Amino acid sequence: xxxxxxxxxxxxxxxxxxxxxxxxxxxxxxxxxxxxxxxxxxxxxxxxxxxxxxxxxxxxxxxxxxxxxxxxxxxxxxxxxxxxxxxxxxxxxxxxxxxxxxxxxxxxxxxxxxxxxxxxxxxxxxxxxxxxxxxxxxxxxxxxxxxxxxxxxxxxxxxxxxxxxxxxxxxxxxxxxxxxxxxxxxxxxxxxxxxxxxxxxxxxxxxxxxxxxxxxxxxxxxxxxxxxxxxxxxxxxxxxxxxxxxxxxxxxxxxxxxxxxxxxxxxxxxxxxxxxxxxxxxxxxxxxxxxxxxxxxxxxxxxxxxxxxxxxxxxxxxxxxxxxxxxxxxxxxxxxxxxxxxxxxxxxxxxxxxxxxxxxxxxxxxxxxxxxxxxxxxxxxxxxxxxxxx
Ligand SMILES: Cc1ncc(COP(=O)(O)O)c(C=O)c1O
Numbered sequence: 001x002x003x004x005x006x007x008x009x010x011x012x013x014x015x016x017x018x019x020x021x022x023x024x025x026x027x028x029x030x031x032x033x034x035x036x037x038x039x040x041x042x043x044x045x046x047x048x049x050x051x052x053x054x055x056x057x058x059x060x061x062x063x064x065x066x067x068x069x070x071x072x073x074x075x076x077x078x079x080x081x082x083x084x085x086x087x088x089x090x091x092x093x094x095x096x097x098x099x100x101x102x103x104x105x106x107x108x109x110x111x112x113x114x115x116x117x118x119x120x121x122x123x124x125x126x127x128x129x130x131x132x133x134x135x136x137x138x139x140x141x142x143x144x145x146x147x148x149x150x151x152x153x154x155x156x157x158x159x160x161x162x163x164x165x166x167x168x169x170x171x172x173x174x175x176x177x178x179x180x181x182x183x184x185x186x187x188x189x190x191x192x193x194x195x196x197x198x199x200x201x202x203x204x205x206x207x208x209x210x211x212x213x214x215x216x217x218x219x220x221x222x223x224x225x226x227x228x229x230x231x232x233x234x235x236x237x238x239x240x241x242x243x244x245x246x247x248x249x250x251x252x253x254x255x256x257x258x259x260x261x262x263x264x265x266x267x268x269x270x271x272x273x274x275x276x277x278x279x280x281x282x283x284x285x286x287x288x289x290x291x292x293x294x295x296x297x298x299x300x301x302x303x304x305x306x307x308x309x310x311x312x313x314x315x316x317x318x319x320x321x322x323x324x325x326x327x328x329x330x331x332x333x334x335x336x337x338x339x340x341x342x343x344x345x346x347x348x349x350x351x352x353x354x355x356x357x358x359x360x361x362x363x364x365x366x367x368x369x370x371x372x373x374x375x376x377x378x379x380x381x382x383x384x385x386x387x388x389x390x
Contacts, residue, residue, distance in 0.1 A: 002232040003239050003337075004389070006344035008381040009178050010280075010287050011227060018279040019185075019223050019272050030274035031189065033281055038157065038172065039164040040191040044201040045269040045277075047209070049153045049175030049188035050080040050261065055208075056171055056190055057084040057115065059200040060147060065114040069151075070100045071352050071368035073119050075254050077151060078351050081117070082259050089113070090352045093367040096312045098323065098375075099126045101367070102134065109138045115147040120155035120165055122346070122377075123181075123291075123318040128160045128168040149173065153188075156181040157288055159316035166191060176277060178226050181291070181320050182284060184277030185219045185226075187269055205268065212267040219272050239342065257355040288318050290382035295319040298378055301390045308332075321346055321377040325370075332376050341389055344377040 027045055035043035046052045057067065057080075067081045071090035078088035091108050094101035098121045105116070116135065120126050128150075135146050148169030152158065156174060158165050166172040171194075174180070176187035190201065229238045241247050253262075295317070302308055308324040321344065326332050329345065336343045350368035351357055378389065 001236070001340045003236045004341045004379055004384070005230060005235050005239075005381075006342040006377065006379050007179050008230050008379075008383070009183050009226060010283060010382045011183070011223070011276075014279045015223065015276050016227065018275040019220050021275070023271070023275060026271040026274035026278065027269055030184070030277045030281075033278060034174075034189055035191040037281060037284065038152075038174075038191055039167040040172070041193045042195070042198045043189050043191040044198070044205060045184075045274065046188045046190070046205070047186060047264050047267045047269060048076075048177070048262065049151075049173050050076040051209075051265050052173040052188045052190040053077065053117070053149065053151070054080040054084045054261075054265075055201060055204050056147075056149060056173065057081065057086060058208075059197065059204050060115070062086055062114050062147075066110065066112040067115040067117065068105065068108055068113060069117040069351075070119050070121070071350055071365040072098060072347060072371050073117075073121065073151070073351060074153065074347060075349065075351050075354060075356075076261075077117060077119070078357060079254075079259050079261065083261060086115075087112075088351075088357070090357075090365060090368075092365040093371055095367060097124065098122060098311060098371055099124060102127065102130055105131070106134045106138075109134070109146070111142045111144070113138070113142075113146055114144060115149060117149050117151050118165075118169065119151040119153075120158050122323050123155045123158055123320040124313055125155065125158040125160040125165050125316045128165050132168060147171075153180065154320035155318055156320075157284065158318045160314075162316070165316075170194075171197065176273070178222075181287060181318065182277070182280040184269075184273040184280065185223050186264075187273045187277065209266050209268045212264065212270075215264070215267055216270045216272045219270060223276065254349075255356075256349075259356050287382045291319040291380055292317075294380035294382075294384060294386045295322050297386050298322050298380065298390070302378075319380055322380040323375050323377045325374045326376055327374065329374060329376055342379065344379070345375065346377055347375070348372055 031043035150172035
C-alpha cells in the first residue's frame, strides 16, 4: 500500500529546470521579488531562516539583552538568539491558540528586553496591531527601542485583519527549506523596508558568511533526491528508512542538550537556491489557495469527530499545517498509518522544558508543555486528495 506523506513540496519540472539553467543576478532578483510579494521593499537571503534571525540581531548590535520568543516554537529560534550572544526569554502559548499569549507577553517585557520574535505558528496570524500597541507602551515605559521581528517561517502571506503580518514590525524572516510553504531547497530570507538595514545586512553577510564551492551541486542533488523521494511507491520505502533511523542525519534537526547550528548555517546563499525560489514564488497564490481548501475540508469534517480538538484559527491563516489536539497521539498516528496515511507531529517539545534551556523555570509554560504532547497535523499539501483521508 502506498503511504500518503505528511508533507510534500509543490515542485515539478519547473523547479528542476530552474535549478539546472544558469542565470545572472539570481540572488538579488529573488530577494527583491520575494520582499515585494510579502509587502516589503528589500530582502537579504541566507542559508537558513535562523541565519537571517541571527544576522538581524547582530547588525542591530544587540548583545547580552533579552530577546523574547514563544516557548512553543521551533527550537532553532532560541538557539539563534542564544548564539547571537543574547538571552532567549520564553512566553507561553495562550489557551486558545498555539501562538504566544499577549497578556503574558506584556508582563514578560522588561527593562532588558530589546527584541520580540513574533511567531505565527502553523500559518496562524497573531494580532500584530495589539502587539505593536504593547511594544509602543513598553518602549515609552523603559525608554528603549524594542525590535519587532515577525517569524513567518510557517506563515508565508498570513494576514491579520486583511493586512499581511509581514508589513508590521522592523523585519520579518522566513525559512525556505523543503518542508516550507515555498522552498528554495534550503535557504532563508529577511525582509524589511529600511535602506540602512539593507546595507548593514549585506555587509554583515559578506564579512561573516563563507562561499562554499560544492553548495550548488549538493543542493541540486538534494532537490533531485527530494523529487524522487515523494513518488508514492518510493515514499513508503523512505518512510521505512526514516522509522528505522537511517535518515536521521536529514530529518533530526536538534539535540535535547545542545544549542547549535547546522554546519552550513554561515554559508552564502547560492544562485541555484534563488532560481528555485523564483520558480516557487510564481506558484505562491495557487499553493495558498489549495492549502486553504484542504483546511476548510478538514475543519468541516473533523469538527464533529470525537477525541480531537481545534484551537482558534482566524481568517488570514495560510495553513502551513492543519493541527489538532488529541489525547493519545500514538494511537492516532498508528490508526492512520494502518490506512496508509501519515499524520505529522511537528514540534514535539516545549523549548524551556528542553535540557538545553533548563535554566528557565519549566513550570511556567503549561500550555506549551501540553501542546508539545498532544498536537498532530493532517497532510494538507497542495494537490493532496484530502477527500480520501477521512
Ligand atoms: C517557527 C519556525 N521559525 C523559524 C524556523 C527556522 O527556519 P530554518 O530551519 O530555515 O532555520 C523554523 C524552522 O523550521 C520554524 O519552524
